[in-house]
Amino acid sequence: MRKESPPDNNTARADLIDKVTGGAVYASDIRVPRMAHGRILRSAVPHARITRLDVTEASALDGVVTILTGEDMATLAQIHWGLFLNDRPVIAIDKVRYVGEPVALVVAETLEIAEAALDLIDIDYEHLPFVDTAAAAIAPDAPVLHDVHDAIADFYFTGQAKPVAGTNIFQKFGVSTGDATAAECDAAHIFEHTYTFPGVSHFALEPHSVVAAFEGDDLTVWSGAQSPTAVQKVLSRVFGIAVANIRIIVPFVGGGFGGKASVKIEPLVVAAARKAGRPVRVTLTLAESMLTCRRLGATMTLHTSLDKTGKILSKRATILLDGGAYADTGPAVAAKAAHRIIGPYDIANLEIEAKAVYTNTVPGAAFRSIGGPQAVWATESQMDEIADAMGIDPVELRRRNLLPRGGEILDTLRPLDADIGDMIGRADQAIMNLGDGAAAGIAVAATDPGILPLGGALVRVLVDGSIIVMSNSVDIGQGVRTVLREVVAKMLNQNPNSIQIANPDTSTTPFDWGTGASRSTVIMGLAVEDAARDASDQILALASSVFDGAPNDLRLVPGGVAHGDEFLPFQDVYHRAFGVDSGEVVGRAMVTPTRDGSDFKKSPLFWETAVGACDVDVDQEIGTLSVTRYVGVADVGHAINPSGAEGQEEGAAVQGLGHALFERLDYVDGQPVNATPIAYRVPAIGDIAKRAHTVLIENGDGPGPMGAKGMGEGGILPVAPAIANALARRYGIRIRDLPLTPERIWRALRKRGDDAT
């Protein structure tokens, strides 16, 4: 049976069925023999020297196996690790730098015992001055969190992070074209506004969970990690173990959003397992996950000049990112924010500087479109403010400045591969279709996914015609397995149900850079497509000897090979070719920047584009805002799994809604005051727009299989500015700080009232 039409949910069904029956195994479900349980003692103070750490009494507690502390770090091959800077000790050694930093890890026979032992650990601190905002961190007299900046030359094609010695600045990234200052001299209008975006929590429902087990010199780690090979590399360096001896296995992951990207608690748990001499499991609580990573907060000042017709002449921007106590992905976030703050506009003169700084708060990390929601919040809010001030319709102002398809946002980047003007038109139409007229607020975005084109896969065609696809792309809920299955099914002309997607496992599966930045559909999609093609070539070559015909006369059909009217099952092909009723064909491929027929050195591989349009309603007495209608538009090239693609857009939009209305990790005196699931509010089912629609544009013009582009991040970008723009349009108030809490809206309404009288 040929399957020409795009897959319906029946293909996705195979990946989802275990999740509706409770059969899906997640990292937090892993149990291994002799496993002990770890609980973490965390710093209660924002910045301090540890003067005494006494675990004597806790160690004596019956059932305690061992307690890992900073004293154990001396034997590591590399004590400090990181993604772009080696700044983070496996566990606090002499200093703590944020509330929540691990200072001791108790390993015990049961979680209960570990928990009880935590209370018996004595710790004394000598308090140090702390900074809990980025602004304080760059003040002249600010305490400096890290004495040295050890940058790693490992920054995708652009060298490495550029920290400033003797300061808290761990990354400085600039974009400069033309002459912004000169352009301002010719400008009819100059607008300067400052916008803020707070640090927010990933709130993936499954907290971080890791099991580490040594067997001799071999290390096996089960982790809910988005980047298994990054974990493998860091563990190799920290523990001095060959990469080949480290096996990372990733089962289903209960939500990632970037919070499980790169490396998180794996080195800590491995250190504990090594000391304990037996397998150790650490599953964080959700509150602990909130103390592990977050999105970087940002303060952004835009200085935009225009001529009298509304054409933007120049844009100057400063972006100050609150990176938390350790840099993690922060350097890349700063670089991306600097690109993403430009918008899909034709601006000849740009002067952008992004700085990411250390503060005594939860480390910043990757989160769905790194730096994107922050940058788009500023740029798209300001577009409406400018339009309002100049008396131009906000959509019209955008149209006067939009780049056409093929236009260059920066000449160092690939030209824009989408028609944003067309997307705005579709958003208009879709929101009209929901009733009650035009949108009150819109926002647009074009972001350059940081896609590293490096990932391999194996496609194994087994003797009975069943197929195993081996890839290190992680199922974090985005539906990657369905996409890979579809690509392989199509390439090999096989029934999707005959194809299994194996769990990521670094011991058996080729390198992949990681699951994030909307890259899996394109990079892993191409890798499995190439691997399937390789398998197909091998099978047809085998079959040609069997059929005594040229490979060109043969074709794959479900279950085997056909030659004219003749059909031979794979089993018979293998039997005749190999001489036994066994064997398999292994197709392999590795996508690299120099992949044949591709131009993958130029970034981005595709643009992730989004338009959001909405209307809002405010209870003006109380200040609560509800989004009454919402439309999201994305250009995805081709939706390999349409329902899954739509679900990605919807989910991204609702995360954006949370960022817009509710979410903010609050600090008071260096203490995180709402880093618990009770205190931190994320959207619930009643919070979403009652009328909503998602438009997927499919022109088949992406670099991925079947013309797909990557997707899944864009939907989060336009939500907050679209809502703020609608709020301004409908109620005459402009709020430049997220989230748009009822109190802020109430105060703005009151001020508007006062100003009017």
Place this chain on the structure above:
Amino acid sequence: MARYSDDVSPYAGGTELLLAMKMHFADYQHLVDLKRIPELRTIIRRDDIVSLGALATHATIADDAIISGAVPALGALCSSIANARVRTSGTIGGNLCFAEPRADPPVLLAALDAQLVLKSARGEHHISASQFIIGALETLRAPDELLLRIEIPVTACNIRYERVVFGHRTIAGAAAAIPKDPANKPRIWVGCIGTHPTSLPTTERYISANPASLDDGLTHAIATDIGTLDIVSDEDASADYRRHLAETVTRRAITAAADKKGTP
């Protein structure tokens, strides 16, 4: 319970207590499981008194025919407390005795002039719901006492509870019980804004004196009362905003109760 003194807590639905113990806010060596005492769960009406067993769950109260006939405002509130799972397990008595400052039922029960019946080896003891909670997590219940039931007088009142909820937390709540006979005294209570529910005497007097008018005078009376209260400031709402919300929900509750379409 007398035997274990400070180290024991009565335990009902567990929605507050187990959570507090898991978070190390509370620590008891012994829990006395009250759920084994079925009488504590019954809801009955005797003449003009509805007797509500302390162990009645929010879900039970929400679905109960006696409650929906006699005090529908309580049923309506219980059907929207927290989430469906908390309503399944959480009890009205536990809610009162835990005295969480953000809890809604104590505010309404105070306005309903409910009487709480507690029992110990020393005998039964009646306390008005309006006096029972004296601070955050503090009540007049002695450590050896159990709350048995809540007695709610059924009077000819229009009763409304209005609140502002952000996510799952009440930011301000107000209850208005306005007698159909203007000769009787109205009861107006506000809560979830400080440590415990409070009555609004100026407002009550104003309504008694001006039964038909919902005007600036009422707004002023409410503001006068609420202006005297200590109001909490936190990440959900700073004090002056919460004060405004308290005034708003109070006026909304009174307006709705005064409306003839208000619940009987």
Place this chain on the structure above:
Amino acid sequence: MTSSTHNISMTLNGEKTNALVEAHTLLIDFLRDAQNLRGVKRSCDMQICGACTVLVGDHPVSSCTMLAVDADGADVVTIEGLGDRDNLDPVQEAFLEFGALQCGFCTPGMILATKALLFSNPTPSRAEIEHHLSGNICRCTGYQKIIEAVESLAQT
């Protein structure tokens, strides 16, 4: 807490189950560890998120905030007891059909909460669906497809 042990007896996923549990054992730990029912998911541990929802006598409860001894004599259903691959419950079927799940971590709780809703109200309106499921957090789907799935069940 002082440890005392209790014999409990419950109907678990349709089967009579006897067990000895410590007084302070939470239902979630009893189900996941002693009964190996890992479809019961631990997330917030504070009865906010609903991932650990199980049915006790047709009602939804947070198994993270209920003692196992309190399930003595009860009829307890976890996701494993609702239906298996070859014999799915209509709610499971609807979630698959509408793509009402992504990472799947909230899904067992969301499905059981839906089941409880339909027990008490077979034809819920959208407002009733929102009210009843407001305590089940999903960070992936944006809820749109969950609403569509539950509405499809309400229409039958």
